[in-house]
Amino acid sequence: MSLLDVRNLTIALPPGAERAHAVEDVSFALEAGEILCIVGESGSGKSVSTGAIMSLLPPALRVVQGSIGFEGRDLLRLKPAEMRLLRGSRIGMIFQEPMTALNPLMRVGDQIGEVLKVHGARGSAGRVQELINAVQLPDPDRIARSYPHLLSGGQRQRVMIAMALALEPAVLIADEPTTALDVTTQMQILGLIKEIQSRRGMGVLFITHDFGVVAEIADRVAVMQHGRIVEAGAAAQVLNAPQHPYTRALIAAVPHRARALDAPPTGRPVLELVGVRKSYWRGGGLFSPRVKVPAVQDADLVLRKGETLGLVGESGSGKSTLARCVVNLVKPEEGAIRYHDTDLRRLMRRHWKPYRKRIQMVFQDPFASLNPRRRVGDIIAEGPMAHGMGRAAALRRADELLALVQLDAGAAGRFPHEFSGGQRQRIGIARALALEPELLIADEPVSALDVSVQAQILALLEDLRQRLGLTMLFITHDLRVAAQVCGRVAVMQRGVIVEQGRTAEVFAAPQHPYTRSLLESIPGRHWLPPVAQIPDQGAVD
C-alpha cells in the first residue's frame, strides 16, 4: 500500500471562475522513501492538490469527490481536530516564501520548540539543537537565539525545514521551496532535502515549475495542466522521453541551447561604463551613524553595436542598480556612463530628454510596470507623445507596435489587468520600442513568467533585436536564460563585476570561483533536454 494515495480528487472552483474545477480527477500515489515532483505552470492546480492533503484549502474551494488515503484513513473525511493532530506530526510542510513563513517576533529556537510543544513532544532544548544541526545551520546556539529578520532567505528556509522535520513526519510536502531563493542557495536546499529524505526514508511531495529542479531531485514526476495530470512516470522517462505534447512543449521551453559562438562583436561601442560606483546609505537615526552600503563598485563594461550583453548575478549583487544607473533612475556618485560620445552621468535632467528616445528599458514585473489606470494604447503612445508626436499619430503607431509584439489590435482599448503576465510583458516591450531606441535595457524581463511564456518572450526579444538592430543589456539571475540569449556575459557578485567574456567561453571555462559555483548550481545541469520536435506553442499561452 502506498504511503499517500490520492484518488480521483476533484475540487470545484467558485462559480464564475475561468474553469469549473481547480483540479479534476487527479490521482497519484507517494511511496515511502521517494520524491514525487508535481510540475506545472501557474494556475495548473498543483498547489490546490497539496492544499487538499493538508486540508488547507481556501474556503471558496470545495472538494467534489475523491479520497486521500494516508495510514489507512481518508484525510478528506477526518474531523478538523483529528487533522490537526496529523498536521506537523505525520505530514510536514515547507512553504514557498521563507521571508513571511516565520513569526517575526519569535526567536528561531522558540519557533522550532513550539512545534514540539504543540504536539506534546518533550520539547527539550537538546532536540531543538539537534534539529538545527540536522539542517546544517552554522553556529546553532546563535541561530536559536536569533530573530528571523537576522537570517538570510536560505537560512530561514532551513529553519522551516527543521520545523517541518521536528516530529519526523512520514510525508513532507514542499510547495516550491526554492523558488524564492538564489541559485546557489537553491542547490544547497535541494541537496539538504534529498539528503534528509534518503536518511529518514520519508516520502516527499515536491511542487515545482522548474524542470531543472525536477532533473535534480525527482524519482517520479507528475505533470499537471489545467487541473489534470497529463503525464506521470519515472523521472528519467518523463524528462528524456516525454509523451504528452504539453510535457514536450514545457521541456522544449526550458532554456538550454547554449548560443553558438558568434564572431566577437566589432561594431563601435554604444555604451561604455567606466568605474561606475554607487552606494546606498542605510540607517542614520538620531543617535546612530549612517552606514554606507556599496551597491556597485568600479563597474567597467563596454557594449558594442548590435550585441547582447548579459549581466548575471544573484539578488543583491547590484546588477539592477547598475542598469538603473544607465537610465538615470539611480544617480551613480562616480565614474562615467558614455553613450557614444556623451557622458550621461553629467547631464542635467532637461538635457537627458533626447537620450530617452535612444535608451529604453523593459521592466521585471509585468504586473507592476503598467499604469493600471490607463488603456494599453495610451500606455504605448505615452512615450512618443512625451516627445512631441500628435495623439492620433501616436495611437496609430501603438497599433503597429501591438502587431509587432503579436497582440491583436483590439488590445489597445483595454486595461492592463485584462491581460496575462506574458501579454503584459509584450505590452511593456511595445512601450519600450515605441521610441525606436538603439539600446534596450531588459531588467529580468522573463523572471516573473512561466517557462513556456518565458520562451515565447525570449524568442520575441531575439527576433526584434535582429530585425531592428537593437543593442541589448540583458539582466538576469538565470544562467540558462543568459546562455541562450547573450553573446557575452558579465558576472556580478556583491557589486563587483568579477568576470566577463564571451558566453560560450565563460560557461566552458569559468575563471572566477564565484562563476564556477554559479554554474555548478544550475539546477539539472547534467540533464540535457531532448531536442524535441517543438509542437505548436500557441496552445500554451
Place this chain on the structure above:
Amino acid sequence: MNGVLGDFFGTFLRNRGAAVGLAVLALVGVAAATAGLLFPYSPWDMRGAPFMPPGEMEFLLGSDSLGRDVAAGIAYGARVSLLIGAVSTVVAVLLGITLGAVAGYAGGVVDDAIMRFTEFFQTVPSFMLAVVLVAIFSPSISSIVAAIAIVSWPPVARVIRAEFLSLRSREFVHAAEVLGRSRTAIVFRVILPNALSPIIVLASLMVASAILLESGLSFLGLGDPNLISWGFMIGAGRSVIRIAWWMSVFPGIAIFLTVLALNLVGEGLSDALNPRLARRR
C-alpha cells in the same frame, strides 16, 4: 470605462448603509435646492406667534422665540451647510494634494520641511484654530470656508504623501521616467490618478466634519450673520430648550442625519474603491 463605472456603482449600492446614506444626502440636497419654493419667504421673517409647538399655526416644526419658522430655517440652513461643507473640502483637498504630492515625490529636505509645516497645523486643536481665525477675520461665509479649509488639509497631505512614497518606486512610474516624461506629468498624470481613491473616501468624511465645524462656529455666534444655519438655530434655542425643545432638536437631527449619511457614503466608497474587499463579495 462604462463597465468599470458600472461595477463600481454595483459594489457601492450593494452596501445597504451606503445606499441609505446616499438617499438621505439626496433628500438634504433637494431640501436645500427647493427651499425657495417650499418657503417663499426669508427664514428671518416673523410668520406668527413665538414658541408655537410643531404642527400649530401652519408651523410644521414649530416656531422660535421671534415667531420664525423652524422648518424654513432648516431648509435654508441646509444650503449653508452643504455649501460650506463642499467648498471648504474642495479647497482643503486641493491644498493637501499639492503639498502632499510635492513632499512625497521630492522626498528629502523638501519632504521634511513640508511635513514639519503640516505638523505645525496638527499640533493646534483644529476647532480652536478655526475659532481664532474666524474671530480675527470677522465672521463671513468666505472667512468660515477659509478657516475650515486651513484646519482640515493636513490629513489629506499626509495620506497623499504616503501614497506617493509607495507609488513613486513602482515600476510604472520608473517606466514613465525612462520614457522621458516631465516631472509635472509624472506627478499629476501618472501617480496622482493612482493615489486618488483614499482621497475620495477621505473627502466624503471631511464634508461631514466641515459641516460639524461650521455648526460649532455658528453655535458660538461666529457664523455668517446674514445666513441662517443649523448651528446658529441650536445656539439660539439652547436657552429656552425647556419651553421650546423643537427649536434645538430639529436642527440637531438635521446635522446628525447629514453627517451620518456622509459617513455611510464614505464607508461605501471605501469598500467599493478597495479592490481586495470588492473581490471578496
